[in-house]
Amino acid sequence: MRKTIHSASDGIALKLKVLAKEKEDVRRKLVVTAREKEDVRRKLVITAKKLRIKAAQLAVTAREKEDVRNKLVKTAEKLRLKATQFAATAKEKEVVRRKLVITADELRMSRKTLEKKVLERTKDLEKVRAKDEAILASIGEGLVATDKNGRILLVNKACEKLLDWKEGEMQGKLLSRVIPMTDSTGKIIVESERLITKTLKERSISTTTTTMYYKRKDGTSFPVAITVAPIFIGKELIGAVKVFRDITKEKEIEKARSEFMSIASHQLRTPLTAIRWVLSSLKRENLTEEQAKLVKTAHETSMNMASTIRRMLMISHLEEDGMEPELEQVVLQKELEKISRLHDAHRQRNGLELALQCPEDLMVRTDKQLLIEILDNLLSNALKYTPRGGKVNVSVAKEGESIRIDVADTGYGIPQEEQKRIPEKFFRASNVASPVEAGTGIGLYMVYNIVRLIGGTISFVSQENKGTTFTLLFPS
Amino acid sequence: MKKHVLIAEDDTALADMMGKVLSKYNIRVTITYNGKETVEALEKEVPDLLLLDILMPVLDGHGVLKFIREKSMECPVIVLSNLSDKKTRDKCKEMKAQNYFVKNDLDDDDLWPAIEEYLH
Numbered sequence: 341m342r343k344t345i346h347s348a349s350d351g352i353a354l355k356l357k358v359l360a361k362e363k364e365d366v367r368r369k370l371v372v373t374a375r376e377k378e379d380v381r382r383k384l385v386i387t388a389k390k391l392r393i394k395a396a397q398l399a400v401t402a403r404e405k406e407d408v409r410n411k412l413v414k415t416a417e418k419l420r421l422k423a424t425q426f427a428a429t430a431k432e433k434e435v436v437r438r439k440l441v442i443t444a445d446e447l448r449m450s451r452k453t454l455e456k457k458v459l460e461r462t463k464d465l466e467k468v469r470a471k472d473e474a475i476l477a478s479i480g481e482g483l484v485a486t487d488k489n490g491r492i493l494l495v496n497k498a499c500e501k502l503l504d505w506k507e508g509e510m511q512g513k514l515l516s517r518v519i520p521m522t523d524s525t526g527k528i529i530v531e532s533e534r535l536i537t538k539t540l541k542e543r544s545i546s547t548t549t550t551t552m553y554y555k556r557k558d559g560t561s562f563p564v565a566i567t568v569a570p571i572f573i574g575k576e577l578i579g580a581v582k583v584f585r586d587i588t589k590e591k592e593i594e595k596a597r598s599e600f601m602s603i604a605s606h607q608l609r610t611p612l613t614a615i616r617w618v619l620s621s622l623k624r625e626n627l628t629e630e631q632a633k634l635v636k637t638a639h640e641t642s643m644n645m646a647s648t649i650r651r652m653l654m655i656s657h658l659e660e661d662g663m664e665p666e667l668e669q670v671v672l673q674k675e676l677e678k679i680s681r682l683h684d685a686h687r688q689r690n691g692l693e694l695a696l697q698c699p700e701d702l703m704v705r706t707d708k709q710l711l712i713e714i715l716d717n718l719l720s721n722a723l724k725y726t727p728r729g730g731k732v733n734v735s736v737a738k739e740g741e742s743i744r745i746d747v748a749d750t751g752y753g754i755p756q757e758e759q760k761r762i763p764e765k766f767f768r769a770s771n772v773a774s775p776v777e778a779g780t781g782i783g784l785y786m787v788y789n790i791v792r793l794i795g796g797t798i799s800f801v802s803q804e805n806k807g808t809t810f811t812l813l814f815p816s
Numbered sequence: 817m818k819k820h821v822l823i824a825e826d827d828t829a830l831a832d833m834m835g836k837v838l839s840k841y842n843i844r845v846t847i848t849y850n851g852k853e854t855v856e857a858l859e860k861e862v863p864d865l866l867l868l869d870i871l872m873p874v875l876d877g878h879g880v881l882k883f884i885r886e887k888s889m890e891c892p893v894i895v896l897s898n899l900s901d902k903k904t905r906d907k908c909k910e911m912k913a914q915n916y917f918v919k920n921d922l923d924d925d926d927l928w929p930a931i932e933e934y935l936h
Contacts, residue, residue, distance in 0.1 A: 614830040
């Protein structure tokens with residue numbers, strides 16, 4: 341029994357052992373399984389994550405695909421449009437091609453017309469050129485064109501005729517060499533002082549101001565008036581054109597005019613002299629106060645008339661350049677007193693004061709008649725343009741080698757804006773035309789010209805309603 | 817004895833007027849209307865004063881002055897001319913250095929005293 345028991349218990353124990361082993365196996369298997377399950381779970385988690393990513397990616401892709409599709413749709417549309425356009429262009433091209441064909445035909449046609457027209461135009465141009473040349477040739481005045489170095493390019497017929505040169509002989513030569521110029525004394529004008537030189541240098545028009553003479557081929561001369569103008573292409577100076585005119589006729593007329601002036605004034609002077617002498621001799625008689633006054637006035641008037649005639653003559657001489665100063669010793673004070681005496685009557689009538697300040701022994705070597713003319717005019721103006729009660733002051737002083745004479749008045753003055761016109765012939769200031777009717781505007785014109793002749797200068801300062809001071813400076 | 821003045825002036829009106837004015841001062845006057853007549857009068861009698869114009873027909877004032885110098889006549893001359901330029905004055909001076917007087921427009925009142933001076 342015990343054995344059985346023992347055996348029984350042994351069986352049980354074995355069974356238990358087996359069971360335990362089985363249990364252990366199961367446990368181990370369970371552990372493995374758990375681990376495997378854990379693995380699987382993890383894998384599942386990973387897979388799930390991957391799936392999510394995939395899903396997301398798929399979503400993106402889907403979107404992209406949608407975009408692409410949209411784009412494709414758009415492209416397709418564009419292509420359709422393009423195709424339509426192409427079709428249109430093709431049609432247009434066809435139209436153009438047809439037009440081109442027509443144009444080509446037209447061109448062929450018009451080329452012939454054009455050729456004809458060109459021929460016609462060329463003929464026209466030749467006509468115009470011939471006309472220009474004819475005009476150039478027919479200009480009565482001599483014409484010379486030069487390059488910028490003063491070499492002759494072309495001359496017209498009148499130039500050839502006036503100077504007795506042929507164009508071919510002049511071309512390429514220096515103008516100043518081919519055409520010598522002299523002044524009225526026959527002195528040759530050097531190249532640097534020729535108008536052409538001046539024009540090319542200063543790029544401006546120059547004109548003769550005094551009578552100049554041109555020499556012909558044979559050496560004879562004739563008086564000319566010349567104008568030289570620069571020729572520009574754009575801003576570039578390319579030469580000069582000179583136009584000149586034989587003024588022999590004008591000179592003759594001028595001479596006749598001057599002779600007429602001279603004869604007329606002599607004819608006027610002679611009877612006037614008779615009148616003046618009778619009056620001046622009458623003044624010395626025993627006359628009643630009233631008679632004396634009348635004779636004095638008549639004498640003064642006739643003296644004024646003589647002055648006017650003298651001025652007429654002098655201007656005529658001045659404008660002919662025919663005046664040369666004649667120097668002699670002049671006692672200034674004596675002449676000034678003489679001049680002022682001439683204006684005594686006017687001065688007294690208008691209640692004007694006159695003061696002369698001059699060194700008693702001051703002598704000057706100048707042209708007496710011209711100096712008298714200047715001073716007479718300045719004094720006459722000062723007295724004329726100063727209202728009643730005013731004062732005129734004449735002062736003379738030596739300044740180095742010069743003599744300075746100031747003629748100052750307390751008169752109407754010269755308006756500022758008109759001052760620069762003072763030396764003009766016939767100019768009269770606007771503010772004196774009405775208070776002083778008598779006046780020709782010739783006095784100061786003459787003065788300015790005479791002052792130049794005696795080598796002096798004249799200037800003035802003036803203020804309206806304050807007065808004017810003329811200052812004369814001339815060599816002693 | 818009356819002083820004698822010879823007038824040489826081609827403008828008859830002026831010459832006669834001068835003559836009349838001078839006559840009033842108890843002066844004997846001879847009037848000539850051109851230089852040739854003047855020279856003829858001078859040959860006859862040398863006056864106390866010659867009033868001489870320059871611009872005259874036949875023979876001008878310069879010619880008369882030349883004649884006076886050539887004959888060495890002692891005859892005071894007052895040149896009365898409208899030609900008051902220096903050239904004329906110098907020429908007059910050259911011809912007869914003393915006793916010349918050229919009138920200009922400014923000295924009417926000097927003329928009579930100048931004439932008186934020669935007739936004292």
